[in-house]
Amino acid sequence: MTLSANSSFFSPLSPPCRLSRRLTSSKLPVNPRSFNTFNSSVRAGPIALTTAFSFIQLRRRPQSAFMSSLPSRALTTADPKLLVFDSDEELLDSLANYTADLSKRFCEERGAFTVVLSGGSLIKSLRKLIESPYSDLIDWGKWHVFWIDERVVPKDHPDSNYKLAFDEFLSKVQIPTGQVYAINDSVSAEAAAEDYENRIKQLVCKGVVQLSPSTGFPKFDLMLLGMGPDGHIASLFPGHPLLHEQVAGLLRFVTHQNRRQSE
Numbered sequence: 052m053t054l055s056a057n058s059s060f061f062s063p064l065s066p067p068c069r070l071s072r073r074l075t076s077s078k079l080p081v082n083p084r085s086f087n088t089f090n091s092s093v094r095a096g097p098i099a100l101t102t103a104f105s106f107i108q109l110r111r112r113p114q115s116a117f118m119s120s121l122p123s124r125a126l127t128t129a130d131p132k133l134l135v136f137d138s139d140e141e142l143l144d145s146l147a148n149y150t151a152d153l154s155k156r157f158c159e160e161r162g163a164f165t166v167v168l169s170g171g172s173l174i175k176s177l178r179k180l181i182e183s184p185y186s187d188l189i190d191w192g193k194w195h196v197f198w199i200d201e202r203v204v205p206k207d208h209p210d211s212n213y214k215l216a217f218d219e220f221l222s223k224v225q226i227p228t229g230q231v232y233a234i235n236d237s238v239s240a241e242a243a244a245e246d247y248e249n250r251i252k253q254l255v256c257k258g259v260v261q262l263s264p265s266t267g268f269p270k271f272d273l274m275l276l277g278m279g280p281d282g283h284i285a286s287l288f289p290g291h292p293l294l295h296e297q298v299a300g301l302l303r304f305v306t307h308q309n310r311r312q313s314e
């Protein structure tokens with residue numbers, strides 16, 4: 052599993068709120084075995100919604116092929132780093148430490164901490180956060196939780212990223228229900244994407260989701276994104292046309308027919 056932790060920006064909103072996609076560097080956790088320049092912080096957006104689909108075994112593809120398929124503008128973070136850990140335990144400790152530090156900083160500075168989650172193996176990687184000392188130290192009441200991608204299925208469906216996060220993480224911490232932004236699962240994928248975009252716009256206008264002073268575009272405080280073995284993030288598979296779009300809305304929906312353009 053690969054984790055990508057970024058504060059990042061997303062794309063266009065109508066006035067008075069405008070958004071754009073951009074990645075920024077983040078201060079990364081301590082005690083890695085080694086680290087190198089990491090140019091793959093890849094695309095954090097758009098948030099993707101997928102319609103119901105059957106899981107298909109992924110074809111393995113070297114990550115370097117994925118990297119070279121990315122548009123050059125996706126490879127321009129200021130100070131990206133790759134941290135390599137000797138064990139999962141060390142990675143999870145470092146991830147918890149990093150998240151708790153950021154949470155403290157943002158909660159104290161502005162009274163809110165906006166966190167974007169993916170589905171997949173990432174969620175189990177958050178387990179240290181629900182254990183002592185982090186569980187007691189973190190100001191969960193100030194967290195606002197979003198999803199980078201979601202399957203358009205009922206919230207109790209086994210494919211639901213919300214269900215995964217709820218069962219393994221959210222049900223074990225005290226984040227107010229109204230600050231957990233699951234998709235509307237009772238409408239089409241297109242309508243759910245539009246609804247989610249509108250809710251994010253409202254949160255931007257309320258100041259819960261911040262705007263970058265330099266670009267005027269919104270940004271989330273922390274994005275925790277799992278990466279599949281073929282390099283896919285957020286249902287965006289290598290070769291998918293969305294990866295090459297110059298201008299995209301804040302959210303996109305994809306169907307199982309066009310989910311994997313590379314296959």
Ligand SMILES: O=C1O[C@H](COP(=O)(O)O)[C@@H](O)[C@H](O)[C@H]1O
Binds near residue numbers: 052
């Ligand atoms: O399709 C998806 O896969 C990625 C990666 O999952 P992982 O289990 O290989 O870590 C996940 O982040 C994303 O939310 C999901 O829709």
